[in-house]
Amino acid sequence: MSVNAYERVWMWGAGGLIVLFLAAIGITAVTQAVQPPSHIETINPATLADHPEFGDPQVKTTADGKVVVSMVAEMFQFRPDPIEVPVNTPITFRITSADVVHGMMIVGTNANAMAVPGYVSQFTITFPKAGDYDIACHEFCGLMHHAMVGKITVKGGRP
Numbered sequence: 169m170s171v172n173a174y175e176r177v178w179m180w181g182a183g184g185l186i187v188l189f190l191a192a193i194g195i196t197a198v199t200q201a202v203q204p205p206s207h208i209e210t211i212n213p214a215t216l217a218d219h220p221e222f223g224d225p226q227v228k229t230t231a232d233g234k235v236v237v238s239m240v241a242e243m244f245q246f247r248p249d250p251i252e253v254p255v256n257t258p259i260t261f262r263i264t265s266a267d268v269v270h271g272m273m274i275v276g277t278n279a280n281a282m283a284v285p286g287y288v289s290q291f292t293i294t295f296p297k298a299g300d301y302d303i304a305c306h307e308f309c310g311l312m313h314h315a316m317v318g319k320i321t322v323k324g325g326r327p
C-alpha cells in the first residue's frame with residue numbers, strides 16, 4: 169500500500185497532536201494534582217432543610233480529628249459563611265446545592281467543585297498558609313451570581 173507523502177505528513181501530525189494532548193493531561197494530573205471527580209453521593213434537595221448534615225451546614229471535627237466542612241450553595245450565598253478551619257490540616261469539603269447548579273472554587277488554590285442539586289460534591293484540601301481565602305461561585309446561577317461569594321479563614325495551629 170502506498171500512502172501519498174502529504175497524507176503521511178498529516179497522519180503523523182495528527183498522531184503527534186494526540187500524543188501531545190494526552191501527555192499534557194498526564195503531566196498536569198501528576199504535577200498540578202488535577203483529578204477527575206470520584207465521589208458520587210445523592211441527596212434529596214427538596215428536604216435539604218431537614219437533612220441531619222445539610223439542614224444546619226457547619227464545620228465539624230470528627231472523633232478521629234478530621235475536619236469536615238458541610239456546605240450548602242444557594243441563590244446567592246454559601247452557608248456557612250464565614251468558614252473557619254485550621255492550617256496544615258486536611259479539610260474535607262462536602263457541598264450540595266439547595267436550588268440550581270452553582271460552582272464553588274477557593275480562589276488561589278486548586279479547589280474547584282460543582283454544587284449540583286441532588287448530589288454531594290466532596291474534596292479534601294490542606295491549606296499550607298494561614299489567612300483569608302475567598303470562595304467564588306463560578307457557574308452562572310442567576311442575576312446576583314456575581315455577588316455569590318464566601319470567605320474561609322485559615323487559622324494557624326490546631327485549635
Ligand SMILES: [Cu+2]
Nearest residue numbers: 305307309313
Ligand atoms: Cu453563581
